[in-house]
Amino acid sequence: IDPAATEMRAPATWSIGASYTPHPITRNFNLITAFPGARRLAWNEGGDWQRHALIEVAARGWVSRSGKPKFDKAHDTPGPVVIATALQRNVQDREQRIVVVGDGAFLSNSFAGNGGNIDLGVNMVNWLAGEESLITLQPRGSKDSNLTLSKTQLGIIGIGFLFVLPLGLMCWGIFLWWKRRRA
Structure with missing residues (x-):
C-alpha cells in the first residue's frame, strides 16, 4: 500500500x-x-x-x-x-x-x-x-492530445463550415466576376 x-x-x-x-x-x-x-x-x-x-x-x-x-x-x-x-x-x-x-x-x-x-x-x-x-533517457515524442469542445463551440464551427465559409467563397467569386466584367 x-x-x-x-x-x-x-x-x-x-x-x-x-x-x-x-x-x-x-x-x-x-x-x-x-x-x-x-x-x-x-x-x-x-x-x-x-x-x-x-x-x-x-x-x-x-x-x-x-x-x-x-x-x-x-x-x-x-x-x-x-x-x-x-x-x-x-x-x-x-x-x-x-x-x-x-x-x-x-x-x-x-x-x-x-x-x-x-x-x-x-x-x-x-x-x-x-x-x-x-543507457540514457530516451527522447520524448509529442503526446496525442484531445480537443474537448462544448456544444456551443461545436455549433459555431459547424455553422462556420456549413454556411459561412461557402457563402464567403461564393461572395468572393461574385465580386471577382463582377470586377472582371467591368474591366
Whole structure:
C-alpha cells in the first residue's frame, strides 16, 4: 500500500517509483515509474551474486498481507520496500547479469506509457546486454492530445463550415466576376 500512489490519483495498491539507488541502470534517471501490481523482493544472504537494489517504493507505505488499506503491525511490513534488484556475478571470467522486478505488468502495453516505465525497461535491457553506453533517457515524442469542445463551440464551427465559409467563397467569386466584367 503506497500513499504516494493515491497522491498521484492511482490506486493505493500501485507502487510509484521515485527513489532509485545508484547503479548504471538508474544513473541520471529521474522519471517517475508506476508499478500496478508490485511485490516486495527478498533474498537469502550468501552466494556469489552481487545484489544491487534498484527501486525502493512506499517510503510511507507498507506491504499488506490482508490487502486492506490499514497498517497492521502484527502482519504488515513497513516501507520502504525494494521491488527491483540487479544481480551480477563472474563465472569463468564471464559476467552474468540478471534484473528481477517484482511486477510483470509495468512494461505491458497497458502500462508501458506510464511515466518513465519504458525508459527504465530500455535501460534494464541495455545493462543486461552489456551496453552501458546506451543507457540514457530516451527522447520524448509529442503526446496525442484531445480537443474537448462544448456544444456551443461545436455549433459555431459547424455553422462556420456549413454556411459561412461557402457563402464567403461564393461572395468572393461574385465580386471577382463582377470586377472582371467591368474591366
